[in-house]
Amino acid sequence: MNxxxxxxxxxxxxxxxxxxxxxxxxxxxxxxxxxxIYDTEKHQITLITNNVANALYNICGLTxxxxxxxxxxxxxxxxxxxxxxxxxxxIIFFSTQKEIHFLPTTQLDNNxxxxxxxxxxxxxxxxxxxxxLRKFSSNxxxxxxxxxxxxxxxxxxxYILEAIHRHLDVKAIEIIxxxxxxxxxxxxxxxxxxxxITHVILWGGSTYENSRYKQCVIERFxxxxxxxxxxxxxxKELFICNHKFYHDALRFNTCLYKKCAIDSKGFLxxxxxxxxxxxxxxxxxxxxxxxxxxxxxxxGIGFVKKDNIKDCCIxxxxxxxFDCRAFTQDNNLYSKPLKCNYNPYTGVWIEIK
Numbered sequence: 001m002n003x004x005x006x007x008x009x010x011x012x013x014x015x016x017x018x019x020x021x022x023x024x025x026x027x028x029x030x031x032x033x034x035x036x037i038y039d040t041e042k043h044q045i046t047l048i049t050n051n052v053a054n055a056l057y058n059i060c061g062l063t064x065x066x067x068x069x070x071x072x073x074x075x076x077x078x079x080x081x082x083x084x085x086x087x088x089x090x091i092i093f094f095s096t097q098k099e100i101h102f103l104p105t106t107q108l109d110n111n112x113x114x115x116x117x118x119x120x121x122x123x124x125x126x127x128x129x130x131x132x133l134r135k136f137s138s139n140x141x142x143x144x145x146x147x148x149x150x151x152x153x154x155x156x157x158x159y160i161l162e163a164i165h166r167h168l169d170v171k172a173i174e175i176i177x178x179x180x181x182x183x184x185x186x187x188x189x190x191x192x193x194x195x196x197i198t199h200v201i202l203w204g205g206s207t208y209e210n211s212r213y214k215q216c217v218i219e220r221f222x223x224x225x226x227x228x229x230x231x232x233x234x235x236k237e238l239f240i241c242n243h244k245f246y247h248d249a250l251r252f253n254t255c256l257y258k259k260c261a262i263d264s265k266g267f268l269x270x271x272x273x274x275x276x277x278x279x280x281x282x283x284x285x286x287x288x289x290x291x292x293x294x295x296x297x298x299x300g301i302g303f304v305k306k307d308n309i310k311d312c313c314i315x316x317x318x319x320x321x322f323d324c325r326a327f328t329q330d331n332n333l334y335s336k337p338l339k340c341n342y343n344p345y346t347g348v349w350i351e352i353k
Contacts, residue, residue, distance in 0.1 A: 016065040018094035020083065026091050027246060028053050031316030033347040037091055038319065040243040045320060046089060052082055056092075059083075064094070113293035115258040117141040119160075120272050123150040127266030127281050129160055133167040135286040139293065140168040141260065148177040149264060154186060161194055172198040179205035179220055191216045231273060232324030234340035236349070239320040249306060249319040256325055257302035260293065268292065270301050273326035301325065304333060311336040315344035 022028070025041035035053035037046045059067045059079070068076060086092045117136065119129070144164060148157075157177070164170055173194065179202040182190065191197050191213055202220045209220040240254075248254060261269045267277040268284065278284075278292045292298055304325060306318035310332075315321070327338040341350040 015094045017063055018096060019063050020060055020067065020092060021095045022056070022060055022092055023090065025243065027319075028056060029316050029319055031318075031347075032314040032344050034316055036316040038241050038246055039091065040241060040246050042090075043241045045239065045241050045317070046091065047316070055079065055082055056086075060092070112141075112258065113139050113290065113299075114141050114260040116143040116145070116260070118145045118147065118259070118261040118272060120147050120262065120264040121149065121152070122264040126264060127262060130163050130167075132262060132281050133163050135281070135284070135289050137167045138286065139290060140170065142171045143174070144168070144170050144172075145174040145176070148175075148181075151178050152181055154181065157181070157190070161190075165194075170196055172196055174199040174201070176201040176203065178203060187218065188213055232327040232337055232339045234321055234324075234337050234342065238322060239317060240322060241320050246319050249321075251303075251305065253302050253304045253325065254306075254321070254323045256304070256323075259302070270298065271326050274301075275326075275331075301333070309334055309336065311344055315342070317342070317344075
């Protein structure tokens, strides 16, 4: 045992009447093969064995005296090792109180039928953008993503942005469009005139670049826009570990909850790639649109959470994973994401060549 571990062991022995607690930002998530501790403040995931997870469930909330005088005392050295390592990582701590105040769960505006809206465009507008946005005016999303699959003209982009501002109260706008449409000066002007543009992705460039201008993150990609083949991937690099995402994942689908999309043909869907359409947006009145968005059928998909999905429900990463219901195994709403290469039964990622 090294010097630090020896010191921590002696320190633990001095905490006989203090209570062992998890930090409020730390959460144990049990999987089939192993478990994970999510630190939503540090944005870190620490993998542990299921035996360690079970031990933490048993000893958290007990005083040090109670821990080492319990039935677990015959595993004293193991417990010392577990507690020492997790103290060092600042996952657990000793407290004078048995009860601690947990961080509140995030609150969403439940009066809104949708929180985010995706608008897709191809070379020709297949729907009336002005009328479409007007129909959403009484139920304005907070976030809009606009995706262009063709070389849009600058005046067309400005027209769409002006229409958004005329009809909606939007906090954030994300734009995805060809790199050749906007040079640095034109892009800066667009951002200057639209203070709620928070993210611009330019595809088809010569090099990858990542920068920021005022409130906006700007990314330039070399590949063409191929959302169909890039959407829905599950990878360690894409995991999200923060307070809001964790609590949302416990309750909702992390992709589809309160999301709405108008595909490039003008059809209303939960996601541009979900197979079911609720009709062409031009053929829906504002009242009909609102009725669809508030219907059990539409809203229900947003409540298909990871705990309801085959294989995902026993995965230790299930509350950090951005889910996809558009591409699933067997085309089943409750099946594992098609583009997930992790096997929770073995704890192994399958390498795709």
